[in-house]
Amino acid sequence: MRVASLALLTLTLMGCPKQVETRVAGADDDQLTTYEARLEELRSRGSAGDLSCPDQCTLSTQTCGVAEDLCGVVDRHPDRADLPQRCARARESCAETTDGCTRCRTR
Known part of the structure; x- marks a missing residue:
C-alpha cells in the first residue's frame, strides 16, 4: 500500500510531460x-x-549582408511560396546600393 501511495504521489508531483511547441517557422x-x-x-x-561615396559603399555592404541573411532564412523554407519574392526584393536593394557605390567611385 505504501509503495502504491508513493508511486501515486510521484506521478502527481511530476505531472504529465507538456508538449512544447517549437516555433521554428x-x-x-x-x-x-x-x-x-x-x-x-x-x-x-x-x-x-547626402551620403559620401565611402558612406554609400558602406551602406551597400550592409544592405547586401542583410539581404543575404534574409535569403538564407528563405532558403531554409523551400516549401513556402510566399518567401522567394522577399528574397528577390532584398537582392534588388543590394543591387541598387551596389550601383550607387559603383557610380560614385567612377565620378
Missing part, C-alpha cells in the same frame, strides 16, 4: 521581419541623398 518569420525592417532603414538612409 515563427522564429524565422520574426527574423525575416527584422531583416526587412533593417533593409527599410538602410533604404531610408540611402534615399537621403
Whole structure:
C-alpha cells in the first residue's frame, strides 16, 4: 500500500510531460521581419541623398549582408511560396546600393 501511495504521489508531483511547441517557422518569420525592417532603414538612409561615396559603399555592404541573411532564412523554407519574392526584393536593394557605390567611385 505504501509503495502504491508513493508511486501515486510521484506521478502527481511530476505531472504529465507538456508538449512544447517549437516555433521554428515563427522564429524565422520574426527574423525575416527584422531583416526587412533593417533593409527599410538602410533604404531610408540611402534615399537621403547626402551620403559620401565611402558612406554609400558602406551602406551597400550592409544592405547586401542583410539581404543575404534574409535569403538564407528563405532558403531554409523551400516549401513556402510566399518567401522567394522577399528574397528577390532584398537582392534588388543590394543591387541598387551596389550601383550607387559603383557610380560614385567612377565620378
